Amino acid sequence: ETGVTQTPRHLVMGMTNKKSLKCEQHLGHNAMYWYKQSAKKPLELMFVYNFKEQTENNSVPSRFSPECPNSSHLFLHLHTLQPEDSALYLCASSQDRGDGELFFGEGSRLTVL
Amino acid sequence: KNQVEQSPQSLIILEGKNCTLQCNYTVSPFSNLRWYKQDTGRGPVSLTIMTFSENTKSNGRYTATLDADTKQSSLHITASQLSDSASYICVVNPTGANNLFFGTGTRLTVIP
Numbered sequence: 001e002t003g004v005t006q007t008p009r010h011l012v013m014g015m016t017n018k019k020s021l022k023c024e025q026h027l028g029h030n031a032m033y034w035y036k037q038s039a040k041k042p043l044e045l046m047f048v049y050n051f052k053e054q055t056e057n058n059s060v061p062s063r064f065s066p067e068c069p070n071s072s073h074l075f076l077h078l079h080t081l082q083p084e085d086s087a088l089y090l091c092a093s094s095q096d097r098g099d100g101e102l103f104f105g106e107g108s109r110l111t112v113l
Numbered sequence: 114k115n116q117v118e119q120s121p122q123s124l125i126i127l128e129g130k131n132c133t134l135q136c137n138y139t140v141s142p143f144s145n146l147r148w149y150k151q152d153t154g155r156g157p158v159s160l161t162i163m164t165f166s167e168n169t170k171s172n173g174r175y176t177a178t179l180d181a182d183t184k185q186s187s188l189h190i191t192a193s194q195l196s197d198s199a200s201y202i203c204v205v206n207p208t209g210a211n212n213l214f215f216g217t218g219t220r221l222t223v224i225p
Contacts, residue, residue, distance in 0.1 A: 004156070006156075040122075040217055041217060042115060042117070042214075042215035042216060042217050043202075043215040045212060045213075048211070055211075056211070090156050090157075092156070097211055101147070101159055101162065102157075102159075102213075104156030104157050104158070105156050106154070106155050106156050107154075107155070107156050109154075
C-alpha cells in the first residue's frame, strides 16, 4: 500500500450536498494535514492534527469540518460548499509536527457546481 | 507578497537538455529548504532537502543549490527526460515556527 491514500480521487458535488474526503496514512506518522491547492497559488494549509489533536485551523470556513478519529485516519467533511471551493485537496503526514518533510497523498479533485 | 517566489512560472524544453529552476525567498531564519516534484494528478514528492548551512544537494539528475546570502535556491535538472514533466515546488521551513512557506511552483514540460 502507498504511504498516504486519499479517497475519492475525484468528486463533483452541488452546493447543497454533503460529502466527505478520506485520508489514511500507513507510515506511522504522528501529524496529519489538509492542504488546498488551487491553480497558480501556493498550497494553503487548512488543518493540522498532531497525535489526533487539532493544533491548527487556518481560518477555514465552517463549511469544511475535519475529523481525526486516530493518528492514521483523517477526514474532511464538506457541506454547502461554494464554486470557489473547487480545488485539489491534499492530505499529508509527517513524523512530527514541524518536522518539515511532508508525505502527500495523491489528492482529491473537488468540483463544486 | 508571497515569501517564496519561483521562476519561471512555466518552462518547455527538449528531451536531453538541461534546465534550471529558480526560487527566491524572504523567509528568515529558516531550518531547511526543500524541492518537491508534483506529477500531474499526483501529490508532491520530496526531491531534495538542504539545511541553511548547505550549499548543494544532489539526487540523481537533480541538483539543488542554496545561497543564503542572496536568499536564492535553484534546482538544476540534467539530461532531462519526458518523465521530468511535472511541477516543481520550493518549500521553506522557518526556524521556530510550524508553518511551511510554499512557492507557486514551476510547470516543466519536456518534449521529445
